[in-house]
Amino acid sequence: MTDQTAENPVIAIRRPSRLREFWASNIAYSFRRNPVAIVSMAIFLLITGVAFCAPLIAPFDPYDPAQIDILNSEYPPFWVYGALPEFSLGTDDQGRDLLSTILYGTRLSIIIGVCAVAVQAFLGISIGLISGYVGGRTDSVLMRLADIQLSFSTLMVAIIFLALTQALFGSEIFSRYAVVFLIAVIGVAEWPQYARTVRATVLAEKKKEYVDSARVLGFGPGRIMLRHILPNSLSPIFVISTVQVANAIISEASLSFLGLGMPPSQPSLGSLISSGFDYILSGSWWITVIPGAVLVTLVLVINLLGDWTRDVLNPKLYKG
Amino acid sequence: MTLLSVRDLTVKFGTRGTPVTALHGISFDVARGERVGVVGESGAGKSITGFALMNLLSRPGYIDSGEILFEGKDVTKMSDREIRRLRGNRMAMIFQDPMVTLNPVLTIGQQMIETLRAHRRLSYDDARQISLVKLKEVYIPSPEARLDQYPHELSGGMRQRIVIAIALLLDPQLIIADEPTTALDVTIQADIMELLLEMCRSNMVGLMLITHDLGVVSQVTERTLVMYAGRIIESGKTRAIINDPQHPYTQGLINALPQQTPPGTRLRQIPGSMPTLSTMPPGCPFNPRCELATDVCRARMPEITQFGEVQVACHEVKRLHAELAELEGAQ
Amino acid sequence: MFAYLVKRLLQAIAVMLAISLIAFAIQGNLGDPLRELLGQSVSEEVRQQLREDLGLNDPFLVQYWRFLGSALQGDLGTSYFFKEPALEVILKKLPATMELVFGATIIIIGLSVPLGIYTAIRPNSILSRAIMAISIIGISIPVFLTAILMIYFFSVELGWMPSFGRGETVHIIGSWDTNFLTVDGWAHIIMPSIALSSIMLPMFIRLIRAEMMEVMQSEYVRFARAKGIAPGRIYFVHALKNTLLPVITVGGVQIGTMVAYTILTETVFSWPGMGSMFLEAVNRVDTPLIVAYLIVVGFIFVVTNTIVDLIYGLVNPTVKLARMGA
Numbered sequence: 001m002t003d004q005t006a007e008n009p010v011i012a013i014r015r016p017s018r019l020r021e022f023w024a025s026n027i028a029y030s031f032r033r034n035p036v037a038i039v040s041m042a043i044f045l046l047i048t049g050v051a052f053c054a055p056l057i058a059p060f061d062p063y064d065p066a067q068i069d070i071l072n073s074e075y076p077p078f079w080v081y082g083a084l085p086e087f088s089l090g091t092d093d094q095g096r097d098l099l100s101t102i103l104y105g106t107r108l109s110i111i112i113g114v115c116a117v118a119v120q121a122f123l124g125i126s127i128g129l130i131s132g133y134v135g136g137r138t139d140s141v142l143m144r145l146a147d148i149q150l151s152f153s154t155l156m157v158a159i160i161f162l163a164l165t166q167a168l169f170g171s172e173i174f175s176r177y178a179v180v181f182l183i184a185v186i187g188v189a190e191w192p193q194y195a196r197t198v199r200a201t202v203l204a205e206k207k208k209e210y211v212d213s214a215r216v217l218g219f220g221p222g223r224i225m226l227r228h229i230l231p232n233s234l235s236p237i238f239v240i241s242t243v244q245v246a247n248a249i250i251s252e253a254s255l256s257f258l259g260l261g262m263p264p265s266q267p268s269l270g271s272l273i274s275s276g277f278d279y280i281l282s283g284s285w286w287i288t289v290i291p292g293a294v295l296v297t298l299v300l301v302i303n304l305l306g307d308w309t310r311d312v313l314n315p316k317l318y319k320g
Numbered sequence: 321m322t323l324l325s326v327r328d329l330t331v332k333f334g335t336r337g338t339p340v341t342a343l344h345g346i347s348f349d350v351a352r353g354e355r356v357g358v359v360g361e362s363g364a365g366k367s368i369t370g371f372a373l374m375n376l377l378s379r380p381g382y383i384d385s386g387e388i389l390f391e392g393k394d395v396t397k398m399s400d401r402e403i404r405r406l407r408g409n410r411m412a413m414i415f416q417d418p419m420v421t422l423n424p425v426l427t428i429g430q431q432m433i434e435t436l437r438a439h440r441r442l443s444y445d446d447a448r449q450i451s452l453v454k455l456k457e458v459y460i461p462s463p464e465a466r467l468d469q470y471p472h473e474l475s476g477g478m479r480q481r482i483v484i485a486i487a488l489l490l491d492p493q494l495i496i497a498d499e500p501t502t503a504l505d506v507t508i509q510a511d512i513m514e515l516l517l518e519m520c521r522s523n524m525v526g527l528m529l530i531t532h533d534l535g536v537v538s539q540v541t542e543r544t545l546v547m548y549a550g551r552i553i554e555s556g557k558t559r560a561i562i563n564d565p566q567h568p569y570t571q572g573l574i575n576a577l578p579q580q581t582p583p584g585t586r587l588r589q590i591p592g593s594m595p596t597l598s599t600m601p602p603g604c605p606f607n608p609r610c611e612l613a614t615d616v617c618r619a620r621m622p623e624i625t626q627f628g629e630v631q632v633a634c635h636e637v638k639r640l641h642a643e644l645a646e647l648e649g650a651q
Numbered sequence: 652m653f654a655y656l657v658k659r660l661l662q663a664i665a666v667m668l669a670i671s672l673i674a675f676a677i678q679g680n681l682g683d684p685l686r687e688l689l690g691q692s693v694s695e696e697v698r699q700q701l702r703e704d705l706g707l708n709d710p711f712l713v714q715y716w717r718f719l720g721s722a723l724q725g726d727l728g729t730s731y732f733f734k735e736p737a738l739e740v741i742l743k744k745l746p747a748t749m750e751l752v753f754g755a756t757i758i759i760i761g762l763s764v765p766l767g768i769y770t771a772i773r774p775n776s777i778l779s780r781a782i783m784a785i786s787i788i789g790i791s792i793p794v795f796l797t798a799i800l801m802i803y804f805f806s807v808e809l810g811w812m813p814s815f816g817r818g819e820t821v822h823i824i825g826s827w828d829t830n831f832l833t834v835d836g837w838a839h840i841i842m843p844s845i846a847l848s849s850i851m852l853p854m855f856i857r858l859i860r861a862e863m864m865e866v867m868q869s870e871y872v873r874f875a876r877a878k879g880i881a882p883g884r885i886y887f888v889h890a891l892k893n894t895l896l897p898v899i900t901v902g903g904v905q906i907g908t909m910v911a912y913t914i915l916t917e918t919v920f921s922w923p924g925m926g927s928m929f930l931e932a933v934n935r936v937d938t939p940l941i942v943a944y945l946i947v948v949g950f951i952f953v954v955t956n957t958i959v960d961l962i963y964g965l966v967n968p969t970v971k972l973a974r975m976g977a
Contacts, residue, residue, distance in 0.1 A: 148666070151956055153907030159914060160945065163933040164677060167941070250793045254915055257795045258930060273796060277919070280803050281814075289803070292796045300791035307787065376877055378868070408879035415877075420870040425892045425968060434888075435878045470968040486878065 030312050037308040040301040047298050051106035058100035059086070063266060077286050092272070092287045093279055094264070101267060102291050106298065108268040112182050113249040117241055119187025120248075124194020125237065129225045131195065132202025143199070146192035154189040155251055161185050162260040175263035182261055186248050193240055201233035235313040242306035246299045253295055269295040322389075323493055323526050324350040324373070329386035331365075331372050331550075333597070340597040342368050344550045345386060350494065355520060355527040357537035357558060359573070360547035361594050366530045367416075369547070370496045373528070374411060375403050391493065409439040412487035413496045414516075417503040418479035422471035428482055429467030435489050454485040458515060477508040481515065488519055494526040501536075513540060534577060538562045546570050549595055549605035551621075556630030566632040569606050604635065612636040659960055663953045670949035674942045675718045678728070679711075727946060728939030732932070737943035741925050745947070746827040747817060748913050748924035754844030755909065759852050767859025768894075771867065772886060774860075782856065789853030794912045798846035798919035805842065813839050815921035843920045847912055851905060858901060862894045869893075896967050903959030907952055 031037050050057065073095040076082055080090075089098040131142040165181060166174045174181070205211060206229070214224050253270030255261040257277075262268040264275050269291045276287025331343035343365050350356050358366045371377050373388055375395055388395040390411060395403060407413075415421040422431060432451035436442055442450070448467065455463035458481045471479055480500065487495050497516060501509040517540050520527045529541055537544055537558060544561045546554040546569065554567040565571045572590035574580060581588065592609040595601055603620055607613040616635050624633045627641055702708055709717075721727075727737045770779040792800075806814035818839035820828035830836035866872060867890055875889045914926035921927065925944060932940040 151904055151907065152952065153904070153909075153911050155911035156907050156948070159911055163930075163941070167933055167936045168680070246791070250791075253793050254795060257793075258914065258918060270793075273799070277799055280799065281807060283807070285803055285807075288799055292800070296788075296792050296796065299793075300788060303787055303791050374877060376873065378873065404879045404881065406879070407877055413874075413877040415870060415874055417870065421874045423871040423875065423889050423893070425896075425966070426889070434880060434884065438878065438880050438884075472969045483874075 027312055031308075034308060036304055040304040040308070043297065044301045044305065047106060047294070047301075048110055051103055051110055054100070054103035054107050058097075058103045059088075060097040060100040062096045062101040062104050076284070077290065080286075089290055090286045093275055093284075098286065098290060101272060102269070102294055105267050105269045105272050105291060106294055108179070108262060108266070109249050109252060109270070109295070109298070112179060112186070112252045112268065113245050115183045116186035116190075116248040116252070117244045119183060120190045120244060121194055121237065121241060123188065123191040125198050125230070125233075127191060128195035128198025129202060129230065132199035132206065133221060133225055133229070139199075142195070146195050149189070150192045154186070154247075155254060157189050158185045158251060158255055159258065159260060162255060166260060171263075175265070178262050178266075182252055182255065186251050190244060190247075193244065194237065197236045197240060198230075198233050201236065202229050205229045205232050239306065239310045239313055242302055242309055246302040246306065249295070249299055249302075321352050322349050323352045323354070323391065325387075325389040326373070327387040327389070329369075329372060329388060330384040331368055331377065331381060332384045334380040334382065339380075339384075341384075342381065342550050342597060343372065346547075346550075346552050348545055348552060348555060350526050350528060352493065353520075353524045353526055354543065355517075355529065355541045357541035357544045358528060358530045358547060359532060359534055359537055359544060361532065363594055363596070364547040365550040366532075366547055367498050368550075370413070370498050370528065370530050373496060374407055374413060376407075376413075405439065408435055408487075408492075409490045410492055411494045411496065412490070412492040414480075414483055414487050414498065414500045416499045418476055418483050419503065421483055422479055424471055427468055427470055428474075432467070432482075432486055432489060435486055439490055450489065451485075454489055455482070457488070458482070458485045458519070460485070476504050477512060480504060480512050484512075484516060484519065488523065488525070491523060492525060494528065495520065496528045496530070498530045499532070500529075502531075516540070534562065534573060535579070546573070549600065550597070551605065551633065552624070553606070553633045554630060560629040566627060566630055566637045567606075567634050568610050568612055568636070572609075604633075655964060656961070659957055663957045666953050667949065670953075671719060671722060671946060672715065674945045674949075675715050677945070678718070678938055678942045679714070722946065727943040730932075730940045730943075731937045732935050732940070737939040738947075740940060741928070741943050741947050743826045744923065744925040744928050746829070747922060748917070748926060750830050750840065751843055751847060751913060751916065751922060751924060752909060754840055755847035755851070758844060758848040759855055763852055763855035763859055767856045768863055768886065768891065770856065771860045771863035774864070783860075786853035786856050790850055790857070792849065793915075794846060794850055795915040795919055797849040798843070798916055801842050801846060802919065812842050814842075817923060843916050843922055846919070847909070847916045850912070851909065854905075855898070855902075859894060859898055862897050863890055866890045866893045892966065896963065899959060899963050899966065903956050903963075906955045906959070910948055910951065 031041075055061075073091055073093050075091045077088065077090040077098070086097075089102070092098055092101060127142055127146075131139045162181060162185060202225075211224060211228060214228050219227075252261060252268060253273070256268050256270030257274040259271075259274065262271045264271055267275065272291040273288050273295070276284070276289075276291070280288050326349070327347050328345040329343055329347070330341065330345050332339040332341050346365075346369065348356075358369060360366050368377065368381065371381075372383055373390075373395065375383070375388075375398070377383070383396050386396070390406065393402075395406070398406070422428070429448060429451060432454070433444065433447040436447040436450055437444075451467060452463050455466060460466055460478065460481055466474070466478075466482070471482075474482070484500075495516075500516060501512050504512060513536055516527070516529075519525065527541070529537065531537060541558050544555065544558045545552050546561070546567065548569050554561065554565070554570045561570060562574065565574050569590070572588075575588045576590060590609055595605055595608070601608055601618070603616075603618045604610070604613070604622055607617040610617065614635065620635070622633045622635045622638065624631050625638055627637070632638075725736075725738055729735065730737045730740050733740050766782055770782050773779050801812075802814045805812040813835075816839060817828075817830055817836065819833045819835035820830055821832040821836070822828050830840040872885060872889055875885050880889070910926075913924060914929060916922065917924045917926040918930060925947070929941070929944045931937075932944065
């Protein structure tokens with residue numbers, strides 16, 4: 001492949017690389033001119049990058065009991081009097097290094113958030129495509145289901161579902177599979193957001209001539225939906241996804257705070273804040289406030305990026 | 321007597337810092353009770369002209385320079401309060417699509433009465449009585465019941481009649497009608513147009529009819545402005561323009577009418593399409609589509625010149641008239 | 652209007668039946684009622700006898716029918732922990748939660764409508780930009796974190812505000828004690844109410860602003876301006892009513908989220924409402940109480956959603972007539 005382009009320099013010059021094409025596009029242009037978007041993106045990449053390199057850069061392993069000494073508990077961060085030099089952000093109630101625990105916890109929060117949104121998107125897009133393309137009875141049944149699902153708040157459904165699972169299985173088994181439960185419940189509860197928007201674009205695109213011509217050419221419904229209609233709903237899907245990741249991270253944190261999510265032995269940001277809450281009255285604010293600040297920063301930059309993509313792509317989102 | 325006098329009106333749209341010009345210093349007059357048609361393709365600046373007259377341009381459009389003298393006062397220099405006293409009162413507007421013009425959550429009565437009470441000190445009952453009279457004037461059946469109905473309960477044609485009634489409520493001097501029949505069924509377009517004509521005649525109201533339909537213009541108006549790419553390229557008595565168009569673009573428009581084409585032959589079209597605001601060619605904006613275009617046309621914008629009953633902005637028309645005059649002089 | 656009402660009520664009953672079925676299925680599978688009644692040291696024969704007496708060996712539908720019958724008479728079982736009828740336990744806790752929700756709703760409606768309208772009308776003013784900046788930060792802070800931070804600053808550091816409980820209340824009627832009649836009661840309810848409204852308020856400001864800006868672009872608002880209507884009337888009569896239609900729909904959905912947030916808020920502030928009671932019941936596997944909570948919360952959802960739909964029908968002239976078949 002590379003040889004061919006080298007032999008044919010005319011084509012190589014005329015066709016700019018994908019990257020260059022993207023750089024020259026409208027999206028990139030508005031990105032470069034928007035300092036808020038640039039800073040948000042930088043912070044987002046920094047947090048995710050650092051969180052995913054946690055095993056490499058964290059000074060301690062918070063999952064390794066051998067490295068935890070209860071006698072080290074509640075040391076403050078370095079700028080407060082009485083700090084220990086090896087624990088730069090202090091320690092939590094169990095004597096774990098707070099910096100390492102936050103790094104691992106952030107990684108968990110991001111993984112759960114992104115995976116839950118992936119589940120939502122998969123369910124929602126499939127149902128939306130089918131509902132819009134097939135139409136008729138299937139469509140009305142699926143959309144009625146979406147209405148009912150939406151009228152019960154996600155968080156409420158998640159709390160009840162997780163509370164019952166915990167009561168049913170006991171907290172030991174529950175905490176072993178907490179990640180799966182969280183992804184599943186947050187993923188399943190929010191599919192209507194995607195389904196409605198995708199359905200709306202399918203209905204709009206279905207009327208257009210290129211779909212008819214694809215059908216005349218003998219392409220099956222699967223191919224028409226995935227190759228022709230779906231690409232047209234990508235920008236609203238993208239806009240929804242950013243906001244949904246932010247919401248999923250908040251939901252996960254809220255559930256973990258209630259003790260219905262990640263256990264203290266394997267804390268996400270939410271469970272870390274939760275464990276610190278008991279100590280805030282005694283003055284050990286850092287166990288709550290530092291992971292809280294990380295959580296808020298993470299969600300805030302995702303929301304800011306979401307607002308920016310909404311302004312740039314300006315999609316027609318489904319409104320109830 | 322001049323009711324409205326527009327001089328060198330320039331409208332710009334500010335997008336991404338560098339504004340583009342939508343109206344290039346247009347000038348025209350409307351006399352009291354006169355009916356003027358504004359024709360041109362979509363994007364020629366017809367609607368922008370209409371909205372600019374009432375200072376109702378939506379962002380990012382704005383009046384850059386020029387004068388709009390209405391009853392001797394410059395609209396562009398009026399305060400918000402002064403201009404509000406003008407709108408709906410001395411100068412009224414009829415919008416294109418009656419399905420979206422009326423507020424869906426207010427009754428017809430509320431929308432009529434509020435207009436009256438915005439301009440005159442009237443009791444609610446008096447305002448209701450006046451509204452009722454106006455509804456009768458525009459031939460709305462059972463007007464009493466209509467007042468308490470919501471727009472969605474009425475048909476498109478009925479709604480446009482109501483919009484016309486609202487425009488006439490305060491006996492304005494000028495009505496600006498922006499494609500008032502385009503959104504309606506073909507079967508009722510003629511009815512509405514006839515109603516509009518009748519109302520303007522009987523009330524001595526000036527009308528600015530914005531349309532792309534030359535047929536309607538020839539039936540309703542006394543004078544016509546032909547617009548192209550934000551400029552008036554030909555204007556004058558409607559009869560003169562229809563019967564003897566001067567500008568190559570106007571000729572093209574009239575030749576493209578189905579009535580002008582013998583049955584069984586192809587419709588004649590003007591080749592190409594109108595330039596967009598950001599791709600304006602140098603010189604005359606029509607030159608890329610014009611069969612007569614010369615190097616002068618590609619270099620310089622022609623100025624408007626009077627020829628008999630019409631005013632035309634075209635280098636070639638000017639040259640031809642000059643040659644004609646020379647020939648006559650030689651004889 | 653009447654047909655619409657009947658249709659809406661039938662729908663509400665159907666949803667309630669579905670909820671009760673789920674609740675009943677939970678009751679049958681979660682925990683062992685015999686152990687709660689008898690303890691461990693009872694012979695197998697006695698157990699079987701009691702199973703028979705309690706009707707636990709009957710077919711599922713028969714048991715469900717019995718459950719439904721007693722539920723309709725207000726009998727949702729007896730709490731294992733409190734040894735009292737579960738419904739009574741919840742109804743005792745209900746006023747505390749309702750007052751909290753009431754406080755938060757007042758804050759949300761009272762602030763989001765004026766701020767949303769203002770930021771839509773003057774999108775470029777410094778104040779609007781500040782409101783929008785605070786709003787996006789607001790929706791990024793989880794409710795429980797807002798609550799914790801408020802306790803840390805105003806109770807622990809500054810010592811201005813009480814950090815837990817309802818404080819001094821005044822008895823009104825039945826199990827309803829109110830916070831709103833004493834200074835101490837106000838002091839206790841202010842922080843939880845703010846915390847409960849902390850995500851919803853910025854969300855509604857953003858929603859109202861977005862809808863209002865869209866409506867202001869509409870042809871009918873332009874026509875109203877062309878009629879010479881004063882800006883005040885355009886904003887509050889022409890635009891606001893159309894803005895509120897979608898806001899009401901979203902508001903209905905958000906009531907459910909609000910109930911979920913009460914669980915978080917009540918946990919942080921040790922507020923003696925039904926949210927914190929529910930979490931305790933879960934930890935104690937107090938099945939009748941869990942089931943009763945589900946049914947009460949489901950009931951609140953259905954009632955509020957029905958009311959919201961009816962309000963929507965009253966505000967929106969197109970809905971009312973379409974459903975009446977006119």
